[in-house]
Amino acid sequence: MTMLKISCLGIAGVLCALFLKEVKSPFVSFISLGTCVLIAFFGLNRLSFVMDTIQTMEQYLSMKNAWFQILLKITGITYLADFSANLCKDAGYSAIAGQIEIFGKISILAISSPIILALIETIHSFLV
16 A cells, blocks of 8 residues: 555656646756655655564574675665665756766675675685
8 A cells, every 4th residue: 555655646746747847847856856755755664664574584594793784784875876866867967876876886895895705705615
């Protein structure tokens, strides 16, 4: 049911933006931004369920706690970079959007380096 509400909110935001585009175009960016922020807040409310699920998974698996934290950071960076880049593209600043995407990818690579190093160490231990 929540997805239906989010879809209706998105469609209503687009229809309002299309209607106001003909009347007053400066307000279209504000409507787009407001709609995106509202949808993001609805998504953040669902985050508590995801966190509970991840904590349950962490109890069942004998993995390091830091690895789950790294995976959560990677997921957060991915969503934040995508959200910010899409807002910039909507506003007509695709060059800035591209830079946000590149910085997000570099950040993910930097944060995931301990996991990559552990994987390489595991492979090395099998080969030696």
